[in-house]
Amino acid sequence: MDSESADPSPAELTSYVGRRQESADLLRRLSTCRMVTVTGPGGVGKTRLATRIMREKAGHQVFVGLAELDDPGLLPNLVAARLGLGDAGGRPVMDTVLDNLRDSETLLVLDNCEHLVDRCAEFVTRVLVECPGVTVLATSRQNLGVPGEQAFPLAPLPLPPDAADLSDDALTSYDGVRLFVERATSAWPDFALTPANSADVVRLCKQLDGLPLAIELAAARVRSLSPGQIADRLIGGLALLDTGSRGAPKRQSTLRAAIDWSYDLCSPAERALWARASVFVGSFDLEAAEHVCVGGADPAIEPDTVLGLVDGLVDKSVLVRADRDGGGRYRLLETLRQYGQERLDAVGDRHRTQRRHRDWFARRIESAGQAWTSPAQVDWTKRLRGDQANLRAALEWSVREPGEAAAAVWMVVDATEYWTVCGYNIEARTWLDRAMAAMPADHPDRPRALTGSALFALLHSDPARALDRLAEADRLAAALPTGPARETATAHVAHVRSLAGLMTFDPATPELAATAAAAFRAQVDVRRELHPLFVLAIATAYSTPDVADARAVLDRMTKLTEACEEFYYRSMCNHAIAFVEVEFGDVDLAAKAAHEALVCTEPLHNQVGAAYVTENLAWIADRQGDHVRAATLFGVAARLWHANGATAEVAVPLPHRRHLRSTVAALGQARFDRAFAAGRAKSEAQGRAYALNVDTVPAADEDNPLSPREVEIAGLVANGMTNRAISLKLFIAPRTVDTHVRNILTKLDFNNRAQIASWFTARRP
Template structure:
């Protein structure tokens, strides 16, 4: 289950939670609506946590607040699902293919600012993925057919004529929330006969809005309940006299936010406004760079942040051994409105972009080294801020050139985590928005071509390379070497014999200039192409061993894993199979430090080849099954990526085991989680005896049972009152998951496990 690391406790809401669960049981799309601060996210998170165990594939939470460009919504969902797009297909198609046949609760939080894109995405999931149920939160409906709307009300407050005794007051959710949050700020705080009337007054004035109540409770650090109530009584009438067109509750919330703002020190106010430009989370170093300025010295930012944490304007999140901060969306929106009014918006946004520029430059310069894993972790938590900085630069006149520079960095990071298509889109937009003589254009064109190659758009890549060559200075040897490298990669993907020569040319230039990082991948292309395609194992080994030595000398992880895989690739086909297995396992261990990515699929497949070479055919079939799940997750297939050895060893394994035994072992591999597959591949665990029933969704298990009863797809459709096309899809997914080819195999498998 992938739910946000936030406080999911909530007071009351039992009735609402019950209604949400009932609505989700009756329909596949439920949207919680209501004004900002009413508690939609907390309710959705709590319900998802309760329901997740009932879904075969759990629950996944996607916070859309970090998006500035709604077109990236499918990319963000793909990231949350752990998908790595190496196919070049649109991210939406990758997500739909992954979700089809799964039983999953997908939570889309804060849809209102990308409502059109969220609606289109939800409609596509409803149409193609009948095992997926969606829970959305938005200030407005998505407007999708089949959507069920539930308006989240404010918390119940005592009426004017209700006595304010502690026992009576505590029956109301708004009062209980205030007391709960007050006790967290003032240990030992309790509702008493002395403070109950003031607490009730506070909750009434705030109309039961949870966010407003929490902001008011935060004031108890320095005020009593009576003082808070008195100040609210004096301030809210004035503050709510604003836009009469806004609903009363929204005006009340804004008034509460503005009241909290007015009680902040000038430094806290400045940091609140300036920090509103961050997307997702941020750390203290970023806050000091972006939020310092008139009224706040860099060394004063920490005190202001501490004050905003005390006042519940910022929320603290622990990340490893560091701390990051998040601003609630409603407070961030108000901060941006107020920042716009100060005339500082452009300056602060530029400062935020410059922070990302500096961060990515440092990560790029130190990519090949012992800090690589730390940089990967850092970049992953900063992804939302990177996107925000790129989007601002593209939409602010005269700033698009920065995108050429920033998005041209860290190509290995973008590629490994499946964001090549997104990076190419940033570069395409920046190239279209900048002049032809921009100094960063040639390199940006080459990097755009590289990302196009990674998702197999080779024609577009060649066009970008041709343009880069036209603009490049004749003496710019490094740029020419970069274009040769990209051409070598394209040639290798196309099984062109010229890949080795192009890679050797690029590697030689990078070596002459002392650019170790850029020499590494050309060495890999040369080593594998020479050793596997040309059959010169000795020359291929030399290149890959040089690559491995360069990585080990610098403490590099990603390219080291790649070098080990390359050597294992050569050895399994034409060399020492035991050495091949040791290298492949070392490579997998290195990759697991980074996080499972596209390389893991290659390694599980190669370990299957090794098992076949060693005569361990059941193990080979199991590894083929485990790899199949990962190939699907990256939107690729072994028949495309490693067609020759994959086909040969799978055929060999199938011939020895026969379809039935192969199918059972393959199904056991398909049923493994990513962590289980890695442990099995490393020899640390044995597979299950066969695919678990839980490897199928509830609907698939039901269909498998009807197949076992001898019903045709048309009969199953009639019995379940669904279309025959849907049944056809279910049966195909069952066959894929279990590694079978015939319906009779499904019947046998189901009967044995029932």
């Protein structure tokens, strides 16, 4: 948890109006109370107030938006993801979260709790009891009922009693009027509050009861209607519509009326797109909308019309543009999403649209799997991370919908490496187990689900569960008819059995790994061959006295990964080289390979891989006799293991214990502890720079706007290396280096490489 906000709160795309007193009161509450829940109806501005508090309050903060979550059981997983934690290490995710928060001073914001009230209450209670430095700020339409909770009811924005005898400045001192004026001006720059329209503006804001969302929806219409016309249309029946419960509070009916009115002002095609887009969870891109929202009836939507319809809904403030990684994405505010789902249900189109949603994301995962061992790996990982909420929704629909569980199996196993990179091994295994519970016992895809579940169990240090799954998979695979399906199932079982054997010191491991690698090689499936090669190399090194056999295996793996130009398996390959060489061969070769392995973890932000490699670098330093560095690297690695819910004692027990004992013996316990603590205290960027032996400059000051990777490349430029040489050293594509160098020049406002070299040299420690 290095940054001030491990998970950034939603960006404020528009100005923040009002709520000064509420902000001050809420900050005071949070200074004396550890649990505050901001309550109020949908559209009153609870989320905006919470995100404003995060911007005004100092210290470490984590924002967890719960609107994207339908399964209460995944609440700890989502919080862990926002904390940057994985779920490896054989521990419940909740325990990993609590362990991470236990000694921290953190403001934890849980936004939109109303549909998960019971689970949120259980979660918050444990956090408050076990993590004394954590303060929780929740937003919900109802209290959580947690001991010590203070409710903070949020009222609508204040409005003037009337417009008579008030100047324009006096009127805009009322936050409700000021919000309308600012949003109306944004929608139509020629709009201004005048004596001629001020009474209508006040009348309209009163009709909307000062609800911010309703006011913003109305203000978006000033391009085509005057404030008086907007107010008249609301009076014309919409403000009195009772489309919800007759016992609902008046302001909730008013909000519904404002949304009804915005809906009625949309074209039939825009209404249909709004309703169909409500199946997306979180944000989505245009390409997804062009698949999921098309077709149907009354009206049918054609793919080439979707962009125009999206633009129309953005103009009407129905869709919010939420760009990420330079790509355009869109989302519905949660209140508008719920409204869209009601409309989708009303026309009976939810099942068809949700199936299209599931099919689209299943296809996206399949495409990512097909391109995984290629230069597109990084882009696909970013895209899937951006779609994680939608992937969960698609999986949830698949395991609940009769006859669709097999699709969930393939959505998980086609993205095995992705789940692992993100640290979602428990979640992936859970989806597979739920899918198997929903499919017939003799389903032909069951063996693949079982081996996938076993693999994720092993990655989570649970070999007992894995062996149970493998026994059933073996039996079912043997019962399949002779042919490609049986051969593939058998190869997968052999692969996962070999990994289990590596963890349990089974002497049959080399034979199992060789069998799996040969089977996938015969199928020309390079992606599936690579991990068995990794297992085979390490198992061979431990089982034979001659390191040449292991090197031969790694030579093939090296050639395959270099040809693929990807990072995941190239990092794994170099890690294996370092592992074998530091234990049985050339320590200098081990050091070079480990450096390259760590560099390859960065593009995917592969923190699990970084933990393994940093641990490996500690062994190398021990063997080189640099014991202070070894102890420091053990500390850096311990922080990474902890962040991923794992320990070296479980992940790599034999070499870890051997080199740890050697380092402690060389330094003595006191010196070791000091160096270890110094390493563990380093931030992610500092630890990485130390492990890579990179000369760094202060990471956060006005004179250094560069990322850690840009600092590293600036240092290599200062050493006189060309972009081509840098690409070869760092194992990244030349075009990637070109991009980094251009970014460095732009950020530092330089014109040439000599200026970069001078800048870096002047700041070299």
